[in-house]
Each structure stands twice: as C-alpha cells, then as structure tokens.
Amino acid sequence: MPSxxxxxxxxxxxxxxxxxxxxxxxxxxxxELKRTTSPEQLPSTVARKRSTxxxxxxxxxxxxxxxxxxxxxxxxGRHSTGDSVxxxxxxTLTLTGEGGLFTPERKITHTPTYFESxxxxxxxxxxxxxxxxxxxxxxxxxxxxxxxxxxxxxxxxIIPLAKLLxxxxxxxxxxxxxxIGGLLNATLGNAVELIVAIIALTKxxxxxxxxxxxxxxxxxxLLVLGMCxxxxxxxxxxxxxxxxxxxxxxxxxxxxxxxxxxPQGFRLSGQQLTDETVDLDILKMSRGIAVILFxxxxxxxxxxxxxxxxxxxxxxxxxxxxxxxxxxxxxxxDEESEEGETPTLNLVSTIVLLVVVTVLVAVTxxxxxxxxxxxxxxxxxxxxxxxxxxxxxxxNAAEHLTAVTAAYKDKMDLAMGVAVGSSIQIALFVIPLxxxxxxGLDKPLPLLFDPFESLxxxxxxxxxxxxxxxxxxxxxxxxxxxFFYVIIAVSxxxxxxxxxxxxxx
Numbered sequence: 001m002p003s004x005x006x007x008x009x010x011x012x013x014x015x016x017x018x019x020x021x022x023x024x025x026x027x028x029x030x031x032e033l034k035r036t037t038s039p040e041q042l043p044s045t046v047a048r049k050r051s052t053x054x055x056x057x058x059x060x061x062x063x064x065x066x067x068x069x070x071x072x073x074x075x076x077g078r079h080s081t082g083d084s085v086x087x088x089x090x091x092t093l094t095l096t097g098e099g100g101l102f103t104p105e106r107k108i109t110h111t112p113t114y115f116e117s118x119x120x121x122x123x124x125x126x127x128x129x130x131x132x133x134x135x136x137x138x139x140x141x142x143x144x145x146x147x148x149x150x151x152x153x154x155x156x157x158i159i160p161l162a163k164l165l166x167x168x169x170x171x172x173x174x175x176x177x178x179x180i181g182g183l184l185n186a187t188l189g190n191a192v193e194l195i196v197a198i199i200a201l202t203k204x205x206x207x208x209x210x211x212x213x214x215x216x217x218x219x220x221x222l223l224v225l226g227m228c229x230x231x232x233x234x235x236x237x238x239x240x241x242x243x244x245x246x247x248x249x250x251x252x253x254x255x256x257x258x259x260x261x262x263p264q265g266f267r268l269s270g271q272q273l274t275d276e277t278v279d280l281d282i283l284k285m286s287r288g289i290a291v292i293l294f295x296x297x298x299x300x301x302x303x304x305x306x307x308x309x310x311x312x313x314x315x316x317x318x319x320x321x322x323x324x325x326x327x328x329x330x331x332x333x334d335e336e337s338e339e340g341e342t343p344t345l346n347l348v349s350t351i352v353l354l355v356v357v358t359v360l361v362a363v364t365x366x367x368x369x370x371x372x373x374x375x376x377x378x379x380x381x382x383x384x385x386x387x388x389x390x391x392x393x394x395x396n397a398a399e400h401l402t403a404v405t406a407a408y409k410d411k412m413d414l415a416m417g418v419a420v421g422s423s424i425q426i427a428l429f430v431i432p433l434x435x436x437x438x439x440g441l442d443k444p445l446p447l448l449f450d451p452f453e454s455l456x457x458x459x460x461x462x463x464x465x466x467x468x469x470x471x472x473x474x475x476x477x478x479x480x481x482x483f484f485y486v487i488i489a490v491s492x493x494x495x496x497x498x499x500x501x502x503x504x505x
Contacts, residue, residue: 117349133157147374154368163398193395204504211387219392226481228407233475241412243471256427286447290432297428
C-alpha cells in the first residue's frame, strides 16, 4: 500500500498564536497585519507609531474595542499627541424633516385648547399676582403722581412680565428644533434688559444704559450664581457641574471684559490729545469692538447649539447623592417623557402672549425710565445705584428664580447656564447690539464705562473663574459671591460717577 505523506495538522483557532506586535513594528507591517489577520487573533493591545521628531520611534498603545481601531491618520506636517478627541456626530442642518431646524426634538402629544391655554397662563406662576401693578403704575404716570411711586409701581409690574415672557419663549421653543429653540431662549432671555436699555438710550440716559448693563452682568455672576451655590449647598454637601463648559464660559467672559476695558485704557494713554479727539476716537473704536464681539457671540451660538452640544448636556455622573448631613439620596428623575412633550399653550396663544407681553414691557419700561430722574432728586438714591443695582433685579428676577430652583433640585448645569450664560449674552450680544443701535440713531454710546464699574466687572469675572475652575462648589463659596455683591452695592451707594460720556441730544 503506497504511503501518503501527511503534512502538519493546521492549528485550531483556539490554539493559534497571536501575532507579535511591538513598538518597532512599522506602520506598513501593522496595516498588513490588520488586513490579513482576523480580529480574534489580534493582540488585545497594539502599539502604533506616532511622529515625535526625526527618529519617529515613540509608540502609543490603544485598548481593544471589539477589534483593533483604525490607526489615526497622520496630519500633514503636524505631530499627533494621541489625546485628540474625535468630533461627535452632528445633525445636518435642514429646515424640515427629522432633525430639521423647525422640527421639534420631541413629538408634541397634545394641543391645548384656548381655555386650557388661558388657564395655564393665569396659573403659570405666583408672580402673576404682581400684574395688578401694571394698571396702578400706568395710572400713577398719567395722573402725575410722584415719580417715586411711579417707579415703585412700574418696578413691581415688570417682574411678572419678565416671567411671562420667559414662559412664552419656552413654549415656543418646544415647537421648533433644538438649535432654533436654544437660539430663541438665548435671544429673548434678556429681552427686558434690552427693551429698558433701548428706551433709556432714546431718552439720552446713557449713564442708566451703561450702569444697567454692567449691573446685569454683576447680578448674574455674583448674586444669582451665589444664591444657586448656597441653595444647592444647604441640601448637598458638594455640588458638581461640567467644568469644561464652565471654563469655556469663563474664557468668553474674560474676552468680553477685555473688549470692554480697552477703551478705558486708550483714554488713559491719550492724555496728549484733546478731549474731543479722544472721545471721537474712543467712539469709533467702540463701534469696531462691538462688531467683533457680536461676531464672537454668533460663533458661540454655533458652538453651543450645533458643533459641541454634548458639552452643555446634563451628565448623570455628576449628580450628587449625599446631603449636607451625609444622608444618601436618590437623584431626581427628569419629568419630561422621552416619547413626547405636552405643551401648556397652543401655538396661537403662545405668539399672542409674546406680542402682548413685549408691548406691555415696552410701555411700562418707558414709564419706569421716565421716573428715574425724579426718583433721584427726591431720594438719597443715585442714578448710578439705580442703574447698577435696582434695574438688573427687575430684568433678571424671573431668571433668578429659575436658576435657584434648578440648583436646589441638583440641576447645576441648568443653573450655570442661566446665570453665566445670561452674563455672556449681555456682554457679547446686548452691549454690542446697543452700541450698534446707538450708532444708527446717532447717539454717542461708547464702550467707555465708569472706572469703578469697570474694576468691579473685572474682579467679578476673576472671582467666578477661580470659584468654578475645579467643577465643584459648596454653600460657603455661594455666600462669598453674594457678599461680594453686597460690597459692590455698598460701595456704589457712596460713590459718585465720573463724567466720562459725550453729550447726547
């Protein structure tokens, strides 16, 4: 019987020796190994080459993820650090259809009737009880009562109007895409401050315009954020939030403050010029800076609502689970359903509410601004103190309540977004927009603020940056920020503004 040669028995998959890959394996060999070897036979850790200089001998391992990941493409002329984060998936910008700009993120499950909408408006907040001061304030203005009473009544009337404006904005944002909804909240979030400032601008109350805008930033950064830290800190031993987004917001605020302080430095360095020449140059410089800040805000909106939305979403890992006394608590669940959303207003009622509230705010704000001079003459209050302390409280009252409530419920990312995000909107959007509007109205509104106010603005941004840089906070840091705001209020009470603005007519 002829003999038959039998070759070596092929190894079974379970006994196959894994290919040897080390730091000296070239990129060509590594690619060939990936192509000819099944994922099961590859080692769990593979070294890949990376460019670190002329020798190019350094390597970096990456973990197995169901097989070997694709080797990072070399970028022309640049060395790879190995720490780059890939771009997250982003939606294609379309108007309609799935993921469209005007397509709701969640399906609307119910359309309220007009009666249900009216009932929801009336019962939306206990602040609606203050709506009676709209009529009282208007009557006080038309019958020429004292300016002090008119100011107090209109002051109280604007608070519930600001709350209703925010309520209507949220209802409208619910019916459009996430990007447009976020843009609506960002734009209309400071509508009250913008309306009050425009009315004061038309009346040439430039000191009131500037003080109210700086006061809004200080109020949000110190008073609101401090109250958020304190409200959350008395319930939880330590509060956590996304430090990446917080640091980015701090950087934007620092950039805005630099843009607002540059005209002040130019004025101090231009002593050899005449005052008229310096004022004209500062006005032109301010308009150029305002356009640049406006562009930065537009890029910030794109960053927040499209390219890096993941940085501004709540992270369940940051939820606090222990109270101030050490007791464990279960994180609160989001009440919104993933399947759909139920609005409390129908679309027509939402639009009508927006229009009506905007008109009421505009008229009431005009009466409010018109009574400031009489208030200053008949009381110890100064125009600067009214603009820096009182008017921001009116415009931000509704946001204050929202942010503090969110912080108490351990929604710190939302609270940070309301407090710090509102400050960014004022610094990069409202202030530049008012400078541009004043330019069109031929009003001399520069980015030249009172030196004392500029100092407080710089110190506030600096203090907040150091407070939030580690992504954690507690009630004591909140108390510190609040008392910083009290120090500012006391200091402004005794100070007198420096004449630094051009004449307005």
